[in-house]
Amino acid sequence: MDERAFFSEKPETRQARYQCPKCRRTAEYGIRWVRRSKKDRLPAGADEDDRAKFAKVRDYLLRVDDEVVCKACGRKFEIPSQHSLMFLDQIGGLPNDEELEREISAASGEPGPAPEAKPALPARFTRKPGGWK
Ligand SMILES: [Zn+2]
Numbered sequence: 001m002d003e004r005a006f007f008s009e010k011p012e013t014r015q016a017r018y019q020c021p022k023c024r025r026t027a028e029y030g031i032r033w034v035r036r037s038k039k040d041r042l043p044a045g046a047d048e049d050d051r052a053k054f055a056k057v058r059d060y061l062l063r064v065d066d067e068v069v070c071k072a073c074g075r076k077f078e079i080p081s082q083h084s085l086m087f088l089d090q091i092g093g094l095p096n097d098e099e100l101e102r103e104i105s106a107a108s109g110e111p112g113p114a115p116e117a118k119p120a121l122p123a124r125f126t127r128k129p130g131g132w133k
Contacts, residue, residue: 001050005043006057007036011064020070020077027071031079032064035088059088 012035019026037059042051063084067076 001043001046001053003053003057004036006039006050006054007059008039010035010037012061014061016079018068018077018079020072020075022075022077023070023073025070025072029068029071031068033061034064035059035061061086061088 012033013030014033015028016031017026017028038054038057042054046054063079065079066081067078069076
């Protein structure tokens with residue numbers, strides 16, 4: 001079964017800043033992506049292999065645009081290619097992020113095992129003032 005059967009696709013435009021290699025000017029560009037969201041359920045007709053694959057896949061964005069036209073000089077240049085695919089957990093603003101952060105801060109804000117409380121001074125040290133002599 002083709003991996004695409006596991007996802008529903010939705011086009012998406014994201015803003016990104018790129019520097020034109022010709023005129024060196026930086027501008028914001030609306031870049032087209034396709035968001036592949038994992039379906040809630042395995043598609044009909046899936047076998048065991050598909051089931052295993054389906055368990056592993058996660059949502060991602062695939063870049064559609066390979067080049068942009070420079071807003072300053074009008075020349076085409078290629079988008080740096082290292083980010084043509086992004087998993088959604090690499091991008092901020094996911095619905096789960098907030099939850100995760102709350103968990104992290106709860107975990108780190110926890111005082112942990114309380115430092116041993118100093119036991120109150122036993123009475124024998126306080127009863128006789130000047131007992132050090
Ligand atoms: Zn340019």
